[in-house]
Amino acid sequence: MNGTPTPLAFFATAAKGTEGALRDELRELRLYHVRADRGGVHFEGRWEDAWHACLHSRIALRILAELARFDAPDGEALYDGVRAVDWSPYLTPHQTLAVSAACRSGGLTHTGFISLKTKDAVVDQIRDRVGARPSVDRKDPDVSLFVHIVKDKATLYLDLAGESLHRRGYRAEHLEAPLKETLAAAILRLSGWDRATPLVDPMCGSGTLAIEASLWAANVAPGLLRTRFGFExxxxxxxxxxxRMEDIRRIARAARRDDLPEIFGRDIAPAAIDLARANARKAGVQPRFAIAPINALEPLGPVGFVVVNPPYGARLDADTSLYDGMAWSLQRMRGHTVAVLAGSPGIERAFRRGPDRWQLLYNGDIECRLLIWAM
Ligand SMILES: C[S@@+](CC[C@H](N)C(=O)[O-])C[C@H]1O[C@@H](n2cnc3c(N)ncnc32)[C@H](O)[C@@H]1O
Structure with missing residues (x-):
């Protein structure tokens, strides 16, 4: 025995398709035993390592700490397993709690029942110990628990993030169909962008890709824009x-860099550009936004990256003119890497040449392919 505490097990959740990008990011953050899985990435470490992940991960949606694993074939076993955990470090009767659940292939099949049983076990323990119980707040709880049951094996998680990490805090309002900030960050990483060459999003909407690119290039930890995380x-x-957390934030603030490449956002809609500028101001970055149609796109000097999330939907697939025009404009970007998040097969078809590589991603419920060409 050398007195080293046993590392805790964590799970960083991610949008489907972004697990590999998150794994690479968490390795770069020097977390240990990083392993991609369905829906996220496992890692191990101390509580502080998970605080780091909350502050620095651009791609994770939540950081969950595994508190217990036990057999839960029925409600009673679930109740006993939850009650066996000591809840006093996390909750007092003055705090609020929310429980969510997911289950598959086992005796317990109703997530509502699983949440209720779990909540009962937690509040009963605290009431029996101190004579008062915490209450439930589903919207803004102090402590969020997540129970995952597969084939009668329950895993109990505490959510360190609180509000989902994609809510960086810079997007005041949005136009239709904005990308989640976490998905935008994953797309940038998957495109192969090196944070040193210029980048343009020619259909930038509310500016998410250009803002995330600027934050990444400036080495600004995305969580710095939030006032606090769930674990706080x-x-x-x-x-x-x-x-200690203030120290971690101070170190992150000091890591900001000023030597950014040029990052541009263009959109045909003036309202989108107004919104993108307002969002960038809140995020504390300055990509260069301008109103312009995609057919006015000129090669960057020096050559760089085009990353774009065009409009999609059945109606646009039927009217091929937008995609034909976009493909024509992007094919003129010789020497550039072009990455297009395609939520319609019509987009790929318009290029008349398969991508050099592609990755399946989900933009909400929409199945997309991130198509990447070296033009
Ligand atoms: C799906 S939205 C982009 C959303 C953006 N990624 C965000 O996070 O807010 C597509 C954008 O393409 C713009 N657009 C449509 N046709 C265009 C064109 N011909 N040239 C430039 N922008 C265009 C729309 O105004 C819209 O803002």
Whole structure:
């Protein structure tokens, strides 16, 4: 025995298709035992490592800490398993709690029942110990639990993020069909962009890709824009922990770089450009936004990357003129890497040449392919 504490197991959740990008990102963040899985990436470490992941990951949606694993073939076993965990480090009767659940192939089949049983076990334990119980707040809880049951094996997680990490805090309002910030960050990484060459999004909408590119190139930790994470509301997050977290934020702030490549956002809609500028101001970055149709796109000097999330939907697939025009404009970008998030087969068809590589991604419920060409 050398006194080293056993590492905790964490799971960073991610949008389907972005697990590989998140794995690479978490390895770069020097987390340990990083392993991609369906819906996210496992890693191990201390609590502080998970705080780091909350602050620095651009792609993770949530960071979950695994608290317990046990057999839960029925409600009673679930209740006992949850009650066996000591909840006092996280919750006092003055705090609020929310439980969500997912299950597959087992005796317990109703997520509502699983959440209720779990909540009962937690609040009963606290009431029996201190005579009062925490209440439930589904919208803005101090502590969020997640129960995952597969084939009667339950895993109980605590959510460190609180609000989903894609809510960076810079997007005040949005136009239709904005990309989630986390998906935009994954697309940038998957495109192969090196953060040193120029980049343009010629259909930028509310500016998510250009803003995420600027934050990444400037080495700004995306979580710095948020006031706090879920774990900062736990009972055990005392003054010492708060001071340590402040240190971690201070170090992250000092890592900002100013030597950015040129990053551009263009859109045909003036309202989109107004919104993109307002969002960038809130994010503290300055990509160069301008109103322009995609057919006015000129090669960048020096050559760089075009990353774009065009409009899609059945109606546009039927009217091929937008996609034909887009493909024509992008094919003129010789020497550039072009990455297109295609949510319609019509987009790929318009290029009349298969991509050099592609990756399946989901933009919400829409199955997309990130198509990448070296033009
Ligand atoms: C799916 S949205 C992009 C959303 C963006 N990624 C975001 O996160 O907000 C597509 C954008 O393409 C723009 N657009 C449509 N036709 C265009 C054209 N011919 N040239 C430039 N932009 C165009 C629309 O105004 C819209 O903002």
């Amino acid at each position: 509301r736990w009972a055990c997050h005392d003054a010492t922990a708060a001071a």
